Amino acid sequence: MNLVDRVKKLIVSPTQEWQVIKDEPHTVAGLYTHYVMILAAIPAVASFIGFSLIGYSGMGSTYRMPVAAGVANMVLYYVLTLGGVYLMALVIDMQAPSFGGEKNFIQALKVAAFFPTAAWLSGIFFIIPALAILALVGAVYSLWILYTGLGPLMGVADERSAGYVAVVVVVAILVMVVVSTIAALAMPSPSRGF
Numbered sequence: 001m002n003l004v005d006r007v008k009k010l011i012v013s014p015t016q017e018w019q020v021i022k023d024e025p026h027t028v029a030g031l032y033t034h035y036v037m038i039l040a041a042i043p044a045v046a047s048f049i050g051f052s053l054i055g056y057s058g059m060g061s062t063y064r065m066p067v068a069a070g071v072a073n074m075v076l077y078y079v080l081t082l083g084g085v086y087l088m089a090l091v092i093d094m095q096a097p098s099f100g101g102e103k104n105f106i107q108a109l110k111v112a113a114f115f116p117t118a119a120w121l122s123g124i125f126f127i128i129p130a131l132a133i134l135a136l137v138g139a140v141y142s143l144w145i146l147y148t149g150l151g152p153l154m155g156v157a158d159e160r161s162a163g164y165v166a167v168v169v170v171v172a173i174l175v176m177v178v179v180s181t182i183a184a185l186a187m188p189s190p191s192r193g194f
Helices: 003-012 014-023 028-039 041-054 067-099 105-114 117-127 129-154 158-185
Strands: 056-058 061-064 191-193
Touching (some): 003 028, 014 105, 028 041, 028 105, 041 117, 041 129, 067 129, 117 129
Antiparallel strands (some): 056 061
């Protein structure tokens, strides 16, 4: 699996790429080290650069998170994201039989590892805090990637796929809120830069 090709194909033609992914042999360690750990670092590192080194402006002043706190926040957010992928895979696997699908943890982990691709890529916007809101575009597109791959990989029929996607999206939102909240609670107040 070539990382750049996989990312490009998931963004441009996710339905076709999911068919390739479905038949690929993967391991938990392989998915994490060759894909998840690399892409999940993008928003974590970009937010560190944006909020600790560049800073954000408001009312004529520039505010920055202290560097040590920024590093701690980056590491915490990254680790929680890695855990969130695994948690999503557990939920996807657990819910599959409820929608007529088959339990298969590796297939569930493939979905959890690959569907956030657009969200992770759009995390680059965190480098410029004023543009951070644009990261939502990638998050929304990731939902489409999830929709195109969840049913086929987990063996869920098309007519039941929408309900399955809805359940997974709710859980994904909850996981994202928990990760963001924990990371935000660990973040100190910004310092004023000159």
